[in-house]
Amino acid sequence: MLKNFAVAIALLLSQSLLAETGQRPTDRSVAAGKALYEQYCQSCHKRDGVGENPVPPLIKVPGYLVAMPLNETSHAWHHSDEQLVEAILNGLQRTPRMPAWKGILTAQQASQIVAYIKSLWSDRILACQGPRHMSCM
Ligand code: HEC
Secondary structure (H helix, E strand, C coil): CHHHHHHHHHHHHHHHHCCCCCCCCCHHHHHHHHHHHHHHCHHHHCHHHCCCCCCCHHHCCCCCCCCCCCCCCCCHHHCCHHHHHHHHHHCCCCCCCCCCCECCECHHHHHHHHHHHHHCCCHHHHHCCHHHHHHHC
8 A cells, every 4th residue: 555655656756857758748847948948058059959050170179069959950859858858967978068967957957958859849750759769760
């Protein structure tokens, strides 16, 4: 009985914190995520997640990575919600330009931002999000 209760609570918590890969997020989480995105992410990933312009090869510093689009034109949708939240909170090893946002953003805020990012994708792309992307398209 007590065990079932604990399982139910854990399920509820995981559902409210983690958005669901492949599912449309709620309007509320998208709106919350959009405000956070504008504040913390848009300077690099740009309005509507279109990403930075490529740097012309002649002036490009070796190893400098531009912020890729987070809309459906790049591969953000190849990652599950959990992987995106993880990338946001812990940053990316491959470039110091994408820092760890842990300490600035909570896990819930990171998943709200993921909800906003997902709102930029079409139904077709959303349905193929994450591990399914290899076989789906
Ligand atoms: C100072 C610039 C900068 C800021 C601010 C920034 N990013 Fe990034 N981001 C980058 C760069 C650079 C990369 C890596 C590009 C690459 O690997 O080619 C990246 C990569 C990512 C990726 C990996 C995408 C993929 O397809 O693998 C995600 C997700 C991401 N950023 C989300 C965010 C979010 C959410 C925020 C705001 C909380 C944010 N970024 C803020 C520069 C930035």
